[in-house]
Amino acid sequence: MQVYLVGGAVRDQLLGRPIKDKDFVVVGATITEMLDAGFQQVGADFPVFLHPISREEYALARTERKQGMGYQGFSIHASSDVSLKDDLQRRDLTVNAMAIEVTSITDDTPISGDVIDYYGGLDDIKSKSLRHVSSAFSEDPLRVLRTTRFYSRYYDLGFTIADDTLALMRELVNSGELAHLSSERIWQESSRAMMQLSPQVYWQQLFDIGALTEHFTPLHQAWNDVQIREMVQTALYFSGQMQLNLSQRWALLMTSLRPSIFNIKPSDLVDSEAAISTKRIIDIGNMAKVPKSHTQFASLFVQQVEKLTIVSHITAAEKIDLIQACSAHKAPEKLSQLLVTSQVLQLAIQHCQMMLALNSFHAIGMQDIDQNLKGPAIGKALRQCRIEHLQTQTA
């Protein structure tokens, strides 16, 4: 019997990231041997076991073969003659398909520091590439979301999705396979991706390959407006930098469904639009099986966002009404979270606007002004030209 530490723990150790869960693969053992050693089987037909003390996962080496559509259609072959190499081959990405041999099922001390790497994971760590292990990648449509989640997870390290892998992902999307994924699995991947440092990368990439059309249709539609897409992605970027919680991040994503938020003139806003947006948020929440608390927080945010934005300038009556609307008298921390979310949204809007102004600043140079000008007149003319450029951009 050989035991290997595999997957995320090996990957994160190589990347110098904190290791959360340790998963192990056991080669050359039977179910009976595992049960005899005191391990607890997870599900009657599935060869995965929990360590009696550490509760870490130990799986018998196995191969999988696709049989039907979607995530469920697999036949699993686990026996003592399945090799580590076979087991690693069925995995999604090369960076997730490396192993380190450990002493035994009761002692996870590595036998040596050597990383077992059949599929080029070490090279891909070096070149910062998320690459599929084999064409079997396409057998599971969830891997479209999973690979994108890893992209958002390691985006700050400079990782990208390999061209070939991205092509497979696009094929999977185009084949309509994503429709067969359960909402639970989609939310599981999406909510985990949302809590990464770069949540915007997940949604942007899925949008780019058309993967939002099935389960997040209203979001896909809203993001056809490039300005809204950029504002919301910037807001998500800041939500990662500022460590906002999942409800707050979800609320920022859901502001996409109320486009008037991004309109500079508040006079355009009408109450009926808030009601329509709320319905859209509830619809998307039902479609993607989003936990109710997040949908409620997002709805409240999108309804109250104008008031929240200008809290310093609203009347005493509006403040008292805002407290009532947010149930802040029962849960003051929720009001606090709403205020933070509103400021992050404002920050994103301001950021996008100032980046536009910065573009105008850089777009205008000496070639754009009268060449005969001298001294302070040059600066004055540049300034005027830049202002005019920016005015045409935002008209």
Added chain:
Amino acid sequence: MQVYLVGGAVRDQLLGRPIKDKDFVVVGATITEMLDAGFQQVGADFPVFLHPISREEYALARTERKQGMGYQGFSIHASSDVSLKDDLQRRDLTVNAMAIEVTSITDDTPISGDVIDYYGGLDDIKSKSLRHVSSAFSEDPLRVLRTTRFYSRYYDLGFTIADDTLALMRELVNSGELAHLSSERIWQESSRAMMQLSPQVYWQQLFDIGALTEHFTPLHQAWNDVQIREMVQTALYFSGQMQLNLSQRWALLMTSLRPSIFNIKPSDLVDSEAAISTKRIIDIGNMAKVPKSHTQFASLFVQQVEKLTIVSHITAAEKIDLIQACSAHKAPEKLSQLLVTSQVLQLAIQHCQMMLALNSFHAIGMQDIDQNLKGPAIGKALRQCRIEHLQTQTA
């Protein structure tokens, strides 16, 4: 020769916090023995050595005795007959005065898991108390700042400063000893405290015991206004939650010196006030030897804060001028940092205002309205009463 891991590493291990630097105490060794083992001495007259490979600090066990005023006036006694207990006794807080024996000066594997605890550090970890080791605490005025820094560091865990220790700190402040501290040491402690999760705790505690009067006089004066103090402390709280950088945190602290920022009516603001505030920020920067980059960022922020706050509503001309004023065409990330700082300040102001409104909400109950009211009239009367209460609070 016995070698012990001491101080921060032992404390943070017990608290489950990440361990940064490891410091060791060596008992029963001479300077010659350390040099022979390849260690490098830090300063000719100071028995501290750097490990040839790990660069970790190994100090010979020593005692210290105060000789003059301030931080410099110490005579050091290091010899091979100074015990670990003697060495630990000269330390500031019991949580910093614990040790774990390790194998040798070349192998820092613990001999056993036992924590050596002569002064009740384990009990104080348990009861979350920052407590002085002995009355020798008062020999070093820097310990006022250091203890307060630890308070801000572990505030989120529920730690408090023990009453006796706080009394010693107050005595040190009242004795005028703080005047003898060098600006460099003060900035070192203060900047480290600023980067904790709860930076506001450091400044609030120092203000409370009068420790800001010497080196941060303008800040102490500004904070006599309780409203400004609360706004800035809230801003610092959010700066910790949102992981702002040191320049941003310093800028938020420095907004204390421009009180009109906290005034709700922007018409009250005058340009001359911005100039006065800038001078104050430069003065405090010189007094506390704040690195220039922080002073410059804070000055820029305090000058541009009104524009930054309403970026979504300013004209194209104002945007182009703002870019020029912030040198954003050369350093766009600085503009981004300024926008974030401004949003955090706004958030703090909004938060304080909504907390005031929440107080009014809770202050008014059934006893404050006509007892004969029935049905929806009750809610209406409560609302009206709360609005009036809030109006009197903010009048």
